[in-house]
Amino acid sequence: MDFRDIDGPTRREMIGGAAALGAGAALVQPAALFAEAGSLADIRKAAEAGKEASIKRIRDWIALPSIAAEDRNMPEGAAYFAQLARDAGFSNVEVVPTDGHPGVFGTLDVGAPRTLGLYFMYDVKQYDPAEWSSPPLEGRLGEREGLGTVMLGRGSANHKGPEATFLAALHAIRAAGRKLPVNLVLICEGEEEIGSPHIHQLVTKPNVLAAFRKCDGVFMPTCLQDLEGGATIELGAKGIIELELVASGEKWGRGPKKDIHSSLKAIVDSPAWRLVQALQTLVTPDGNKPAIDGWFENVRLLTENEKKMIREGIKHTNEARMKENLGVPHWVDDLSLEDAMVRLMQDPTVNIEGLVAGYTGPGGKTILPGRAVAKLDFRLVPNQTRAEAVKKLRAHLDKRGFKDVEMNVSGGYDPTETDPNSRLIRAEIATYKKLGVRPNISVRLAGSWPGGSFTQPPVSQPVGRFGLGTGGNAHAPDEYLLIDSTNPKVAGIVDATMGYAEFLYTFASIK
Structure with a gap:
């Protein structure tokens, strides 16, 4: 099946990833770097062996849509993800009731010195099958020009695909006979797509709160690469x-x-x-x-340093292509790209x-x-x-x-901000650089996710999003996730899996 008629920007292009600071690292194909580095070669071998299982994991999850706005499959969605977490090695997994839809909590304690928190979501946006080029729950594979083989399906990019890819990293580490380098604490909610009205109830449940307060940071798996191979690191979100x-x-x-x-x-x-x-x-x-x-x-208006980040970041942006992908001829008030990106962030x-x-x-x-x-x-x-x-x-x-x-x-x-000097952000930067991927430091995500639930008391932890690979058309028809990349600058699913593994080891070791 050929999906070359699929059109639309990546999530990064749509919500402000163009406003980013390039760190200047050379761009190389992630797979080549892993082959040369060799330190995680056993994990990579396991990830390659588990590739088909990883693809099936995403496809099967897509087939069960949990749509909070329609009250569709919510108990089933929570139970399904709880089993995915158990299969990946999490223990003490429980479905946590709220005044709305349930969440899922679990831990993976290996006795490591450091603990990393995870934020997942199992709900997805609504869809109209008539607007899609293939059934939105099928997870069909096809070719997208300039990228390679992609999977179409509601939730493929936002966010079941990246989350399942992180779980694939845990499976690969275990299959390689290795012990995780960090402990993990997981919360997965089912209401992100309706504004997370009960996330506070989840994170402040006594046993959940106690676990998250032991963390050194909380992150959300996301595919954040652009087509030039850079990967966005957001210092906050609206x-x-x-x-x-x-x-x-x-x-x-x-x-x-x-x-x-x-x-x-x-x-x-x-x-x-x-x-x-x-x-x-x-x-x-x-x-x-x-x-x-x-x-x-x-x-709070942007500082001059933050505006400098934006000016530096748009050096990597093709404004004409960005407008074409969005289907807009002008920015509001006929702003220049620089002024438009400042307004987008501010x-x-x-x-x-x-x-x-x-x-x-x-x-x-x-x-x-x-x-x-x-x-x-x-x-x-x-x-x-x-x-x-x-x-x-x-x-x-x-x-x-x-x-x-x-x-x-x-x-x-509420909006959220994270200190760029936090261990979490430094680990993200270090991981991308190690993999030959340019870290693009962005002032903030112009979209939203409930990171403030973790940065604010009583949790008070830095938050961020991290991940290789790319996808697009989130919330729109023909949402897709890159599976096999023909672009040497962008990771496919195995390289994205290895990116998460590398991040865990980097987070464990960074001072």
Whole structure:
């Protein structure tokens, strides 16, 4: 099967990996370096022998979609991952209930001097099979021009593929007859794709918290290479709030309580227009900047050193290709690439994910809707907090007379920052350099993951994401993960497996 029609940017290109600092290491094929180094040759031999099992592990996991937004296969998803963890050597594995969907906790204690924490997720985004070139739960293999053999499937890149590849590293180390160089503490949640509303319950469960407080850092396996072979190291991530705003005739006390004939608009108020008016107050007239009262008062602007990182990083970026992949002809306000990347890293955002009122099917249906709903997400930057932002949004709407507009917060968490001098980040840099991969130090991820649950008290550990290989179209049709690479600068699944093994040994030994 040929998937050369698959189009779209890598995750790094989509969410700001272009804003990165190149460390200048020479680029070589990871496989060649491993062959020369030889220190983990026995593990590599085991990883190669286990390659088909690794591919099957990803494909089988993709076949069971756990979609929190649809309450689909959530208990089954937790139980399935719990068995994957046991198979990889974790003990004391337990499914942890929350007020929402369950998580999974486990430890792998080998008596090592250092302990590394792991953050996994088992939930994935929704999908429409009609939009895919192959069934989204099949994990079909095909060729992608310029990359090699890829696997298509929901969760292949975000994040079942990278997580299963990390588990493959544990299998390979055990198959080689080696003892792990570090102890591992694992938490896997099932609500990341809905804003992790109950992650705090997971990490503060007494036995879970006690285990994570013994860690020297927490990381999430992710495929972070770009097509030129560099790998992003993020020094933080934006936070997020996901919520609905709802305008209805019932709550408003004006307009209809149910859909009525549109001819009556001449004499009846419209909840749909009321929602539109409320939404417009949240941003500047062009929709490009938040206008919520007090929204920027605690925002930490980028330092000159951070802006320098961005300027250095875009030297490796093909702006025309980036725009083409995203399908956009211009950045907002016709910004230059440098100014656009600064804004991407620095600015909070207000985004409409979806807007629904009345009839949206074929043809027309002349009604005046009694209810209108907007789904929004808000990206937060350092020194903003979820609690502060929710409070300010509610106050902003109330002040403008929109007390009747309901605000239903479904999830979210604070932004996070990690000290570049932490052992975790230094180990990531050292591992990439050892493998001949250029570390691209990024100010922060413009997207979000709940790393703040670990950097903040009571856990208080540095966090990061790490991983070789690449994938793309996360949250979109034809999501893919690279399996066999034809690009000598980018790792396939065996080299990505070895990257995790090398990282564990580097983390154990770095001073």
